[in-house]
Amino acid sequence: MLLVPYIRNNKKAIIAGLKIKNFKQIEILDDIISVDDKRREIQKKLDDTLAESKAIAKEIGGLFKSGNIDEANNKKAQTTELKELSKNLSEELNIIQTQLTELLLKVPNVPHSSVASGNSDEDNEIIKNVGEIPELPDNAMPHWELTDKYDIIDFQLGNKITGAGFPVYKGKGARLQRALINFFLDNAAEAGFREVQPPLMVNEDSGYGTGQLPDKDGQMYYVGEDKLYLIPTAEVPITNIYRNSIVNSKDFPIRNTAYSQCFRREAGSYGKDVRGLNRLHQFDKVEIVVIEHPNKSYDRLEEMSNYVQTLLVKLELPYRVLRLCGGDLSFTSALTYDMEVYSAAQKRWLEVSSVSNFESFQANRLKLRFKDENGKTTLAHTLNGSALALPRIVAALLENNQTNKGIRIPKALIPYTGFEYID
RNA sequence: GGAGAAUUGGCAGAGUGGUCGAAUGCGGCGGUCUUGAAAACCGUUGAGGGUCACACCUCCGGGGGUUCGAAUCCCUCAUUCUCCGCCA
Numbered sequence: 132m133l134l135v136p137y138i139r140n141n142k143k144a145i146i147a148g149l150k151i152k153n154f155k156q157i158e159i160l161d162d163i164i165s166v167d168d169k170r171r172e173i174q175k176k177l178d179d180t181l182a183e184s185k186a187i188a189k190e191i192g193g194l195f196k197s198g199n200i201d202e203a204n205n206k207k208a209q210t211t212e213l214k215e216l217s218k219n220l221s222e223e224l225n226i227i228q229t230q231l232t233e234l235l236l237k238v239p240n241v242p243h244s245s246v247a248s249g250n251s252d253e254d255n256e257i258i259k260n261v262g263e264i265p266e267l268p269d270n271a272m273p274h275w276e277l278t279d280k281y282d283i284i285d286f287q288l289g290n291k292i293t294g295a296g297f298p299v300y301k302g303k304g305a306r307l308q309r310a311l312i313n314f315f316l317d318n319a320a321e322a323g324f325r326e327v328q329p330p331l332m333v334n335e336d337s338g339y340g341t342g343q344l345p346d347k348d349g350q351m352y353y354v355g356e357d358k359l360y361l362i363p364t365a366e367v368p369i370t371n372i373y374r375n376s377i378v379n380s381k382d383f384p385i386r387n388t389a390y391s392q393c394f395r396r397e398a399g400s401y402g403k404d405v406r407g408l409n410r411l412h413q414f415d416k417v418e419i420v421v422i423e424h425p426n427k428s429y430d431r432l433e434e435m436s437n438y439v440q441t442l443l444v445k446l447e448l449p450y451r452v453l454r455l456c457g458g459d460l461s462f463t464s465a466l467t468y469d470m471e472v473y474s475a476a477q478k479r480w481l482e483v484s485s486v487s488n489f490e491s492f493q494a495n496r497l498k499l500r501f502k503d504e505n506g507k508t509t510l511a512h513t514l515n516g517s518a519l520a521l522p523r524i525v526a527a528l529l530e531n532n533q534t535n536k537g538i539r540i541p542k543a544l545i546p547y548t549g550f551e552y553i554d
Numbered sequence: 555g556g557a558g559a560a561u562u563g564g565c566a567g568a569g570u571g572g573u574c575g576a577a578u579g580c581g582g583c584g585g586u587c588u589u590g591a592a593a594a595c596c597g598u599u600g601a602g603g604g605u606c607a608c609a610c611c612u613c614c615g616g617g618g619g620u621u622c623g624a625a626u627c628c629c630u631c632a633u634u635c636u637c638c639g640c641c642a
Binding site for chain 2: 177178182189190191193195196208209498508
């Protein structure tokens with residue numbers, strides 16, 4: 132959510148930015164300003180009315196004390212009109228404030244100046260390409276066949292127990308999952324992230340805080356009985372640690388990491404995108420979240436992007452880094468790098484991480500602030516990224532490392548798996 | 555799940571209808587003293603709206619109500635604690 136004063140002062144720049152994001156309804160900006168004008172006007176009237184009735188109430192208090200009962204009762208009559216007025220005004224104010232919030236929620240974040248315009252993922256800029264794409268023999272299998280062959284991930288069994296998109300990991304498959312989680316967490320700790328184990332369910336306020344609500348509520352599993360949402364990513368609980376708080380700028384950058392299961396309904400997905408491990412309803416991910424001073428958030432974004440890449444290098448996976456174009460950038464993000472890993476048997480790139488700077492867009496919703504150099508309360512910047520999401524890493528590992536002897540485990544991971552091959 | 559008690563500023567803790575946005579202590583920040591530090595002393599110290607700046611308004615767990623007037627009374631929800639029940 133953008134700040135109204137920011138919209139007032141930077142309308143032109145915002146319009147230019149939103150154009151890159153293909154946001155068409157720029158007239159909303161003017162609506163916001165005029166609704167906010169109205170809000171101020173009503174607020175002023177209300178304040179004045181309240182001030183007047185407060186003053187009278189004080190007078191009455193004094194009159195009662197000095198025994199002037201008659202005059203006090205006289206004064207009471209005066210307030211009935213003011214009371215009516217302030218009641219109407221505060222109702223009006225409520226309506227207008229709701230209106231204002233609704234409008235503000237419709238405006239996406241303004242992209243960073245480095246973001247190019249574009250309509251879809253096809254227009255994303257490839258800014259880096261690392262590693263050799265492996266040459267697989269003709270009889271190479273896609274991962275959903277390999278998982279069967281080695282009996283490590285059972286999609287059918289998941290269907291039986293729960294439904295599509297909830298696989299069962301077995302034997303070395305389960306062990307590989309655990310190895311990857313520990314590998315990612317250990318690396319994050321070494322890179323200065325504090326490990327956190329958050330709840331896997333969050334309340335409505337938290338959903339709003341990070342922006343899953345109100346728009347994407349259909350993407351989350353919801354437990355109506357208790358009004359709780361299953362988290363689609365650990366970003367939600369981790370970032371909400373800092374909701375409604377004023378952090379100490381001395382603590383910047385605040386780095387947290389968490390492993391969690393993630394739950395996504397993925398309504399509307401289909402076809403090859405959802406085959407095997409490509410898209411699941413429940414999956415494992417280690418997330419990194421950073422809260423930083425606005426002046427330094429882009430340095431941190433580069434740092435996070437580099438960190439994620441070190442993981443891919445250690446896992447010996449060929450990858451590329453994309454800078455998302457305006458059209459593919461998420462609603463809340465100002466700049467996002469996607470890391471994609473090459474899945475050699477599927478012959479396609481799979482997104483395994485998305486590292487974003489939200490600037491103050493999330494912080495405004497969260498009311499996450501700090502005291503700046505002048506003692507002014509200012510919104511902090513939030514960033515997050517996957518480091519990493521497991522299923523597609525597993526898919527690429529299985530496909531790229533298939534040999535006659537079985538699936539070869541990358542060296543860095545062997546201390547965690549305790550085996551060198553899945554066979 | 556049942557019964558009872560509680561929820562006040564960063565923390566502790568007063569305040570049960572009338573200048574209470576809120577005593578006091580601790581902590582934080584600034585200063586005096588000191589070669590420096592500690593101690594002591596002095597000052598300062600919640601958030602939001604609004605204003606050029608004031609004024610002014612809102613907020614004492616959330617929401618609603620009573621009253622001329624509420625942190626203080628009522629309703630409701632949430633959370634915490636104690637006891638009972640159930641249970642990993």
